[in-house]
Amino acid sequence: xxxxxxxxxxxxxxxxxxxxxxxxxxxxxxxxxxxxxxxxxxxxxxxxxxxxxxxxxxxxxxxxxxxxxxxxxxxxxxxxxxxxxxxxxxxxxxxxxxxxxxxxxxxxxxxxxxxxxxxxxxxxxxxxxxxxxxxxxxxxxxxxxxxxxxxxxxxxxxxxxxxxxxxxxxxxxxxxxxxxxxxxxxxxxxxxxxxxxxxxxxxxxxxxxxxxxxxxxxxxxxxxxxxxxxxxxxxxxxxxxxxxxxxxxxxxxxxxxxxxxxxxxxxxxxxxxxxxxxxxxxxxxxxxxxxxxxxxxxxxxxxxxxxxxxxxxxxxxxxxxxxxxxxxxxxxxxxxxxxxxxxxxxxxxxxxxxxxxxxxxxxxx
Ligand SMILES: [Zn+2]
Numbered sequence: 001x002x003x004x005x006x007x008x009x010x011x012x013x014x015x016x017x018x019x020x021x022x023x024x025x026x027x028x029x030x031x032x033x034x035x036x037x038x039x040x041x042x043x044x045x046x047x048x049x050x051x052x053x054x055x056x057x058x059x060x061x062x063x064x065x066x067x068x069x070x071x072x073x074x075x076x077x078x079x080x081x082x083x084x085x086x087x088x089x090x091x092x093x094x095x096x097x098x099x100x101x102x103x104x105x106x107x108x109x110x111x112x113x114x115x116x117x118x119x120x121x122x123x124x125x126x127x128x129x130x131x132x133x134x135x136x137x138x139x140x141x142x143x144x145x146x147x148x149x150x151x152x153x154x155x156x157x158x159x160x161x162x163x164x165x166x167x168x169x170x171x172x173x174x175x176x177x178x179x180x181x182x183x184x185x186x187x188x189x190x191x192x193x194x195x196x197x198x199x200x201x202x203x204x205x206x207x208x209x210x211x212x213x214x215x216x217x218x219x220x221x222x223x224x225x226x227x228x229x230x231x232x233x234x235x236x237x238x239x240x241x242x243x244x245x246x247x248x249x250x251x252x253x254x255x256x257x258x259x260x261x262x263x264x265x266x267x268x269x270x271x272x273x274x275x276x277x278x279x280x281x282x283x284x285x286x287x288x289x290x291x292x293x294x295x296x297x298x299x300x301x302x303x304x305x306x307x308x309x310x311x312x313x314x315x316x317x318x319x320x321x322x323x324x325x326x327x328x329x330x331x332x333x334x335x336x337x338x339x340x341x342x343x344x345x346x347x348x349x350x351x352x353x354x355x356x357x358x359x360x361x362x363x364x365x
Contacts, residue, residue: 008215010055010206014071017051022079029080030087034122036080045076056219065172066187066223072202074165081130082161084123085137089156131167138163166198174198182234183224190255190284191222205292214296221255221299222287229253247309256283258302264309265302272298 049067058067094101107120115121124134139159171177173188180188193201205218220226230253233243245253247264260280269276275289275298289295
């Protein structure tokens, strides 16, 4: 439905996903969730990941954790765990003569006798993989036995969800159980913002009204979904130090080099002086610049300039000799196209009007 009407507002799309898709996918997860393995949860969260990926046209190879962090969306497994923990609390709250309570007690007895296939044993194992037990499930900071605590079920569930998201953020980003991959480490060092109490902060470009092209320009840089040498060189097995910028030949073409240092874009940088008023770096400061629309326009300009140089290479270098050139992946997919002139900030509008007259087929994106 969203694609038919070209609806792209990120927060509303996530809300629609949570209320319409996730709630349907997780129907009855309290019963079947404990038997799903890690691979199964990865498969189940693909609709969420592909929804966010389409918003910014990210590559399929980007780790799910990075894609979800772009909208501060927790894993689908955490949503499932929240329902399961809340369900366990509600079971213990029922009176001893209720069938559900009797079934719980019976399943617990089976688990104590060593039956690993019963529901209680599977839930216990599932909880343990996430660092807590059936005896002390979330919420961790509130005792539900306190006589003065009269929390509604929905409030308890909200507390449980927050605790589980905190746990997941710590295991994923703060104290990862295994060494982070290259993309994850880069994202954590330069782009990830966490609150002091350990929640992922949604990047501001997702909360800003931007055209699809501008959002893609920022999102693709953030998620390493670009064609810079630092990425294409990794794909070809070139050592990181040798992934030299093909345009200036001065240093490896990293995101920082591309945005802040490459001499080829010097003139464009001059027109976006507000972006570099405090200097050409660090990358985290430039990417979190308060005017995300200005940042997006700059990235579009730079991207377009790189495309133009590539085109000139293709015309001058004989076919077969330009294997080193980055592919026309995004151009072929229409990933980044021209922004309308009305979207340009005052710094660049005048130049843009004279040097980038839109073709008759140009459209707002
Ligand atoms: Zn360069």
